Amino acid sequence: MITMFDEPAARSRSHGLRPDVLAAQANRLGLRRITGRCSWQTYDAAFSEALGEAKADGVTHVIFGDILFDEHRAWAERQCTAHGLMAVEPLFGSSTTTLFNEWTASGADAIIVTARAEFLDESWLGRMLRPEMLDQFARLGVDPCGERGEYHTAVLNSPLFSAPIEVEHGARVLRSGCYALDLEVRSTKSEVRSDAAR
Numbered sequence: 001m002i003t004m005f006d007e008p009a010a011r012s013r014s015h016g017l018r019p020d021v022l023a024a025q026a027n028r029l030g031l032r033r034i035t036g037r038c039s040w041q042t043y044d045a046a047f048s049e050a051l052g053e054a055k056a057d058g059v060t061h062v063i064f065g066d067i068l069f070d071e072h073r074a075w076a077e078r079q080c081t082a083h084g085l086m087a088v089e090p091l092f093g094s095s096t097t098t099l100f101n102e103w104t105a106s107g108a109d110a111i112i113v114t115a116r117a118e119f120l121d122e123s124w125l126g127r128m129l130r131p132e133m134l135d136q137f138a139r140l141g142v143d144p145c146g147e148r149g150e151y152h153t154a155v156l157n158s159p160l161f162s163a164p165i166e167v168e169h170g171a172r173v174l175r176s177g178c179y180a181l182d183l184e185v186r187s188t189k190s191e192v193r194s195d196a197a198r
Contacts, residue, residue, distance in 0.1 A: 001031040002050045002062070009037050015113055015152045020185045021167070028161035032057075044079070051083045061086045067096055068147045097134065100144035104131045109164070110153035115179045119150040125181040126169055129153065154183060 003022050004013040012022060019035075026033045034053050038046035051062065062085050066072040073089055080087040091099060103110070115124040119142050127133075134144060142150040157164040170182030 001026045001029070002034045002036075002047070002054065004036045004038055004043060004046055004050070007037050007039060009035070013038065013040070013043065015154065016180050016182075017113065017154055018182070018184060020187075021154055021165070021183055024165045024185050025155060025161075028158075028163060028165065030162070048079060048082065051079060051085060055083045055085055059085065061088050063088045063090065065091060067091045067094055067099065067145055068143075096143050096145040096147055100129070100134060101131065104129055107157075107159055108155065109157040110155045111167075111181075111183070112151050113154045113181045113183060114152040116150050117174065117177050117179060120179075122172060122174075122179045124151065125172055125179055 001022070005011060005019070006013060009019065011017065012019075022035075023033065034050045036046035036050045054062065062076070062080050064073075064076045064087060066076065066089055073087075073092055076087040076089065110129045112124050112127050112129070115122070119140055136142075137144055146152060154167075156167060166186040167183045168186055170184055172182070173180050
């Protein structure tokens with residue numbers, strides 16, 4: 001699982017998540033983590049370095065979650081091709097309404113952690129994605145999957161997870177036109193042991 005963090009490695013670059021949230025997701029998926037530290041200006045170079053590490057570990061394909069925008073897909077392909085890796089985009093070109101409906105019917109849970117103030121107010125922070133949101137998103141001009149950056153989520157449970165992630169809600173801030181919710185993992189003894197083993 002490749003994640004880019006800010007320069008102090010305190011928050012993930014795009015979603016503003018603490019490292020312990022990403023570690024908990026990786027643990028529950030049984031994935032090894034590769035992380036990079038960067039500014040937005042050095043993002044491409046740091047991501048390329050992470051791909052080089054993945055390639056050295058024997059990785060051959062890298063899965064991305066892009067749905068829309070050819071430029072995002074082209075960026076992923078350029079980055080991977082430079083390392084002899086194959087970029088895989090299984091969702092690309094899909095209907096975001098269909099994907100939203102499939103997600104909310106899957107038994108998985110994703111919590112809204114950032115909301116772009118232009119579209120969504122602070123009250124959206126901390127909400128789990130639910131089917132009834134689809135009509136609200138349509139009225140507000142929000143893409144069902146937040147593909148224009150209207151919102152970002154953190155997955156806390158999934159049929160692929162070995163166990164749900166329990167979190168505590170922390171501070172809410174407004175930064176760069178986005179409301180953001182801080183999440184902290186409620187650590188269990190087994191979680192602490194698992195992190196210590198890494």
